[in-house]
Amino acid sequence: MSDKRGPDFLASSCPIPIFDYPTIQLAHGGGGRLTKMLIETIFVPQFANAALDELHDGALLDVAGSRLAFSTDSYVVRPIFFPGGDIGSLSVNGTVNDLAMCGARPLGLSAGFILEEGLPMEDLWRIVGSMKTASAAAGVSIVTGDTKVVDRGKGDSVFINTAGLGLVPPGITISPKRAKPGDVVILSGSMAVHGIAIMSVREGLEFGTELVSDTAPLAGIVAALIAGLGPRVHVLRDPTRGGVASTLNEIAASAGVGIVLDERSLPVREEVQGACEILGLDPLYVANEGIFLALVDREAADEALSILRADPLGRDAVIVGEVVADHPGTVWLKSRIGGTRVVDLLTGEQLPRIC
Amino acid sequence: MCLGVPGRVERIDPNALGFATGIVSFGGIRKEICLAYVPEVKVGDYVLVHVGFALSTIDEAEAAAMFEDLAQLGELEGLDAQEPR
Amino acid sequence: MKFVDEYRQEPEVHCVLEALKRVAIHPWTIMEICGGQTHTLLRSGIDRMLPETVTIVHGPGCPVCVTPLEQIDRAIAIARRPGTIFASFGDMLRVPGSGTDLLAVKANGGDVRIVYSPLDAVKLASANPDREVVFFAVGFETTAPANAMAVWQAFHGGVRNFSILSSHVLVPPAMEAILGSPENRIQGFLAAGHVCTVMGYEEYEPIAARYRVPIVVTGFEPLDLMQGLFMTVASLEAGRIGVENQYSRSVRREGNPEARRMIDEVFEVCDRPWRGIGVIPKSGYRLRPAYAAHDALTRFDVAGISAVESPLCIAGTIMQGIKKPGECAAFGGRCTPEHPLGAPMVSSEGACAAYHRYGRTA
Numbered sequence: 001m002s003d004k005r006g007p008d009f010l011a012s013s014c015p016i017p018i019f020d021y022p023t024i025q026l027a028h029g030g031g032g033r034l035t036k037m038l039i040e041t042i043f044v045p046q047f048a049n050a051a052l053d054e055l056h057d058g059a060l061l062d063v064a065g066s067r068l069a070f071s072t073d074s075y076v077v078r079p080i081f082f083p084g085g086d087i088g089s090l091s092v093n094g095t096v097n098d099l100a101m102c103g104a105r106p107l108g109l110s111a112g113f114i115l116e117e118g119l120p121m122e123d124l125w126r127i128v129g130s131m132k133t134a135s136a137a138a139g140v141s142i143v144t145g146d147t148k149v150v151d152r153g154k155g156d157s158v159f160i161n162t163a164g165l166g167l168v169p170p171g172i173t174i175s176p177k178r179a180k181p182g183d184v185v186i187l188s189g190s191m192a193v194h195g196i197a198i199m200s201v202r203e204g205l206e207f208g209t210e211l212v213s214d215t216a217p218l219a220g221i222v223a224a225l226i227a228g229l230g231p232r233v234h235v236l237r238d239p240t241r242g243g244v245a246s247t248l249n250e251i252a253a254s255a256g257v258g259i260v261l262d263e264r265s266l267p268v269r270e271e272v273q274g275a276c277e278i279l280g281l282d283p284l285y286v287a288n289e290g291i292f293l294a295l296v297d298r299e300a301a302d303e304a305l306s307i308l309r310a311d312p313l314g315r316d317a318v319i320v321g322e323v324v325a326d327h328p329g330t331v332w333l334k335s336r337i338g339g340t341r342v343v344d345l346l347t348g349e350q351l352p353r354i355c
Numbered sequence: 356m357c358l359g360v361p362g363r364v365e366r367i368d369p370n371a372l373g374f375a376t377g378i379v380s381f382g383g384i385r386k387e388i389c390l391a392y393v394p395e396v397k398v399g400d401y402v403l404v405h406v407g408f409a410l411s412t413i414d415e416a417e418a419a420a421m422f423e424d425l426a427q428l429g430e431l432e433g434l435d436a437q438e439p440r
Numbered sequence: 441m442k443f444v445d446e447y448r449q450e451p452e453v454h455c456v457l458e459a460l461k462r463v464a465i466h467p468w469t470i471m472e473i474c475g476g477q478t479h480t481l482l483r484s485g486i487d488r489m490l491p492e493t494v495t496i497v498h499g500p501g502c503p504v505c506v507t508p509l510e511q512i513d514r515a516i517a518i519a520r521r522p523g524t525i526f527a528s529f530g531d532m533l534r535v536p537g538s539g540t541d542l543l544a545v546k547a548n549g550g551d552v553r554i555v556y557s558p559l560d561a562v563k564l565a566s567a568n569p570d571r572e573v574v575f576f577a578v579g580f581e582t583t584a585p586a587n588a589m590a591v592w593q594a595f596h597g598g599v600r601n602f603s604i605l606s607s608h609v610l611v612p613p614a615m616e617a618i619l620g621s622p623e624n625r626i627q628g629f630l631a632a633g634h635v636c637t638v639m640g641y642e643e644y645e646p647i648a649a650r651y652r653v654p655i656v657v658t659g660f661e662p663l664d665l666m667q668g669l670f671m672t673v674a675s676l677e678a679g680r681i682g683v684e685n686q687y688s689r690s691v692r693r694e695g696n697p698e699a700r701r702m703i704d705e706v707f708e709v710c711d712r713p714w715r716g717i718g719v720i721p722k723s724g725y726r727l728r729p730a731y732a733a734h735d736a737l738t739r740f741d742v743a744g745i746s747a748v749e750s751p752l753c754i755a756g757t758i759m760q761g762i763k764k765p766g767e768c769a770a771f772g773g774r775c776t777p778e779h780p781l782g783a784p785m786v787s788s789e790g791a792c793a794a795y796h797r798y799g800r801t802a
Contacts, residue, residue, distance in 0.1 A: 025547055033778060200384070204527075204555040204564075208378070208385035273441055274382025277360045278404065279556070280530075337453040337662045339485015344797045348543075351530030352554060354358050354406050354583065355475045355504055357476020357501075357582070357660060359634045359690075361443035372593060382441040389559060392585055392699045401443055403637060403690050406529070407557025408586045410699060411637045411690050413443055418689040421667075422446075429455045 029076075033345060056175055057098040057237065060168065067170075069104035071095055072163035080127070080157060083197050084212025085289075087160055088130035093215045093289065094240070095162040096138045100222040101236040101292065103174035104166025108143040109135065111162050115147065116155030127158065138217030140164070172226055176254035178234035184301045185259060185321040186294045188221065188314045189214065190267040191244060195286035196275045205279065205352060211271050214290030221311040225294065228307045235295035238288070242346065245284040245331065247293060248321075249345040253329045261321035261333040261343065280353035285346055295323060359405045361413055362388070364398050379404060443689070447661030448484075456666040457489060464493040464673045469625050471618070471761055472668075473611060474580075474632035475502035475790070476660045482794045484662045494673060497625075497761035498791040500614055501632060503579050504531045505759060505784045505791075506714040507607045509747035512537035515605055518574050518740050519550045525568060527561035528576040530554045534786050538747045558590035558604075565594065565602035574736045577604040582634040584608055584725055585699035588706035591727065591734050603736040606726055609712055611635050612643050613723035618760055619651040626761060628672040630658040630665070633687035638703075640695025644683045652681045659687040706731055716749070716756030716782065753782035758791050765792040772796060 028038045044052060051059040058071030075091040092109065099106045111131065115124065135142055142162075149155075168174075193214040200209045218238065226233055235255075239247040244266075252259045268276075268283050276283050290313060296304050301319060308314030331343040362379035367390060370376050374391035379402060386407070390396055393409045402409035446452075472478065478498045481487045487496060500506050516537050519526035526542070533543045533554065546552035551571075555561050558575055565573035577587040587604060594602040611632060618624060631644055636657045648655045654675035658668030668686045675684070685691055703725070712724025727735045737743050752770045757763045765771050765784070775781040777793055784790030 025544070204553055204560050209383070211384075270441060271383040274360075274362075274380075274384040277441065277444065278358075278362075278381050278384075278386065280358050335484045335662075336448050337450045337484050337486070339489055341483055341485050342797065348534070351533060352556065353531045354529045354579070355502060355531050357474050357479075357632065357634055359582070359637065359660070361441070363442070372596060374589075386556075389557075389586075389589065391589060392696055392702075394698060403634070405582055405634060406586045407559055408589070410582070410585065410634070411692075411696055414689050418443065421689065422452075425452055425455060425667075428459055 034348070054175060054177075056102060058102040058104065058166070060102060067168040069099050069102035069166040069168055070163070071098035071102070071166075072161065073098060074159060074161040076156070076159050077198075078156070079201060080123070082201055082213060084194075085215040086127055086130050087158060088127035089134040090215050090289070091160040091162045092131050092134035092138060092142075093217050095164040096140060096217045096219050097238045097292070099164050099166035100219040101174065101238055102166065102168060103172045103222070103226055103233070103236065104168045105223060106138060106140040106164055106166045106219050108141055109162050109164045111142050111145040111160060113145070113147045114155055114159040115149045116157050117149055117152040119157050124158070127160075134217065138219055140219070169226065171231060172233075173231070174233060174236050176235050176237065176251045179251055179255035179257050179295045179323050180234065181257055181323050181325040182298050183234055183295045183323040184298050184319050185248070185261070185323065186296060186301070186304055186308070187244065187267060187291060187318060187320045188218075188294065188308055189291035189316045190269050190272070191288060191291070192268065192272045192276065192283035192286035194289035195243070196272050198287075199275065199279065207275065207278075209271055209275070211269075211275075214288070216290035216313055218290070218292055218313065221308065221313050222292070224311060225304060225307050229296060229300050229304055232297040232300040233294060233304075234297070236292055238292045240289065241287050243283070243285040243287060244293065245282075245343045246345055248331045248343070251293075251295065252331055256328045258324045258327040258329070259321055259331045260324055261331065263333055263336045265318055265320045267316050267318050267320075280355075281350055284343060285350045298322075359403045359410065361401050362386075362404050364390070364396055364400050364402055367396070367398060379409070444661065447659070447663040449663070453662050453666050456663065456670050460494070460666065460670040460673060461491045463670065463677055464491050465677060467493045467495065468627050468673055468676050469495045469497060470628045470630065470669065470672050471497045471499045471626045472630040472658070472665075473499040473501040473615065474635070474660075475504070476634070477501065477630060477632070477658065477665060478791060478794055480660055480662060480665055486662060486665060490669070494669065496669075498759075498794075499618065499761055500714060500717065500759035501580075501611075502759075502784065502790050503583075503607070503609055504535055505755065505782075506609055506717070507532070507535065507578055508713045508715045509538060509749055510745050511605070511607045512541075513747050514737070514742040514745050515576050516540060516542060516545055517742050517745060518605065518736060519545045519552050521572070521740070523570075524572045524574060525551045525553060525564055526574050526576070527553050527555045527564060529578065532576050532578055536780055536782075536786060558586050559593070562590050562594050562597075562599055562602050565599045566597075569601060571601065573602050574740070575602070575604045576607070578607045580609060580611055580632065580635050581639045581703070582632070582637070584703045584707060585638055585696070588702045591706050591731050592702065594734055595731055600733065603734045603739050604727070605736040606707075608707070608725035609714065610709070610723050610725070612647060613720045614714070615644075615647055617717070617720050619647070619653065621760065623762055626653070628653055628676050629655045630668045630672065631655050631683075633657055633659040633664070633691060636687070636691045636695065638696050638699050640693050641683050641685065641691065642693060648682050654681055655683045657683065657685045657687050657691050659690065716753070716759055718756070750781045755782040755784050755792075758784055765795040768792070
């Protein structure tokens with residue numbers, strides 16, 4: 001499970017161990033170590049069950065001989081309208097993509113709205129319209145929903161929860177635990193575009209750019225990959241909050257393998273590089289939306305790339321690293337100049353810096 | 356304090372208080388930067404920017420000279436590597 | 441990106457590395473004094489590529505790390521005040537004070553905002569005339585011209601609700617303190633290229649002469665660092681002392697005269713405590729009396745706040761290069777990025793955080 005906010009780099013990161021705090025802190029929603037601790041110490045022990053224990057983007061349920069994927073996410077992104085999308089399109093694409101990362105074809109979504117008293121009706125119309133467009137593009141319908149209104153001041157304009165059901169083709173098991181030494185790590189597109197697009201409209205940090213969020217439904221391109229490679233696709237994951245670095249760390253830990261990245265292969269657009277340079281950000285830790293990581297059998301690498309590149313959403317697909325047996329649970333990077341360093345899991349959200 | 360990034364000056368505007376500001380491009384993203392400390396700067400120059408201020412104009416001749424030195428060093432290294440021991 | 445990517449290419453970096461390996465016959469200990477240089481060395485893996493004869497020590501070049509505990513506490517006290525907007529660079533937000541940090545203050549309702557430039561804070565003040573806006577002016581000399589301009593513009597623009605909490609530190613006095621220490625092992629210095637872009641390197645010449653060391657003004661990209669190291673070692677092997685300029689595309693001997701004039705207009709040199717080291721005379725900037733109205737220290741009556749450091753944190757010895765992070769008893773155990781005991785573990789440029797993050801334990 002994951003709490004999929006848009007990148008809120010002002011989320012707090014408290015330096016004190018989790019149970020030293022009597023209350024929830026913003027950092028617990030950060031997607032880094034503290035979120036992980038919250039899930040592992042509060043939710044998982046109490047809800048304990050086999051499906052949950054996988055801790056993947058969605059749960060797999062066996063139903064009358066088929067396997068259903070079931071996923072949910074809540075959206076609290078600010079601002080609610082940003083270049084390239086809004087909280088509505090994000091909420092549809094996000095859950096569609098979580099299902100896709102289980103290898104599932106989406107069957108239907110639910111949408112729950114918590115609206116703050118005073119939200120302009122026009123804004124709601126716009127968000128819902130955006131959800132309609134996004135779900136049509138994803139080939140899925142929003143089949144059920146709910147609406148609640150809370151008092152002014154208690155709701156921060158709008159929160160959306162989407163949940164989704166999908167069908168996993170027979171013989172396909174996509175799970176972080178399936179990563180094995182020798183696999184190649186493929187990234188379907190250029191890094192950090194979404195996070196930087198959001199940053200470009202943040203008060204205090206804004207800058208002029210043509211970059212827009214790359215939020216997009218990935219079910220179609222994933223289905224093509226699975227149709228072509230079958231069980232040779234081992235892991236799929238969309239590197240949202242925390243970026244590619246955090247996601248790869250989670251996979252490495254889950255599977256007990258090491259991962260080595262090649263910095264020279266990492267796809268970064270020049271504009272994204274420019275923004276990261278002046279803000280002092282590492283693109284490996286910046287949130288993404290319309291791209292995914294695929295860990296596949298080494299022998300299937302070329303085939304995977306040609307399938308991905310045939311799709312407009314995957315034309316920049318590239319091999320960025322490999323899975324190794326060494327240093328299990330840790331991600332290393334070979335730098336552009338031939339040096340090496342560890343790519344660690346961050347404590348909280350990456351903050352802009354000047355030093 | 357260290358984060359200084361080179362960017363290309365795209366536009367220069369005079370300011371009410373007498374200090375120029377301008378638009379600088381960093382790989383295509385554009386930011387308004389104070390140019391007060393590089394009064395001789397022209398559009399098309401590259402400047403080193405730190406926290407919204409241009410602190411120097413990049414000396415392209417010096418940069419090129421450094422790479423020439425490097426090329427010579429490389430030749431020396433190459434020659435030495437071929438010498439019998 | 442031009443003037444960036446060319447300095448990150450493997451062939452050139454390796455060419456200089458090979459030259460360094462050939463020239464580094466004797467063991468040498470060299471200090472780099474800027475957090476950004478530490479960052480590049482570790483991020484690009486240069487520290488692991490160097491010959492065994494070259495030992496690099498990471499000095500107190502992280503203004504975030506050397507900001508005294510009481511200054512953080514003062515910032516927190518101001519940020520907690522209702523009706524105050526506290527603006528800061530992102531670096532400072534997770535640095536632990538005596539009890540909490542600025543990010544936690546924000547979580548509890550304080551109006552703490554990250555800005556890119558001090559001028560953004562002045563804009564906030566103009567846009568919110570009924571609120572007090574305070575900017576955390578932390579940094580070496582590199583950031584002083586920006587902070588000076590912010591105060592100057594507020595002063596001349598009548599933005600009375602803007603003030604700064606000044607915590608500037610200066611590099612040359614720190615270098616002298618290190619070189620003058622009886623425990624000093626440092627034989628050569630990489631000077632901070634962006635500090636020198638502003639201040640020039642004239643003031644390093646007497647230091648090089650007095651302590652008989654080579655000092656090389658160095659940039660921040662992998663090629664710059666490799667070249668700076670090569671030049672320093674070449675000088676050490678040849679017995680040469682004095683100042684050389686590797687970062688000549690950006691640094692001139694006299695620095696930036698306009699920037700220095702503005703610094704001098706707004707700031708004056710003062711004694712400054714460095715966290716973990718103690719007071720270094722004439723090592724800081726404070727606002728001149730003419731600009732006192734924009735000095736948050738007096739405006740908010742926080743000068744009286746004092747603090748006591750954690751006894752376990754040996755930040756001072758690490759920043760002076762006497763010990764490495766791995767040699768601290770608390771490193772990786774009681775002190776980690778999640779529970780830092782001192783600033784070098786929190787700041788991403790701090791020696792301890794960098795070592796922890798990039799997988800070194802010694």
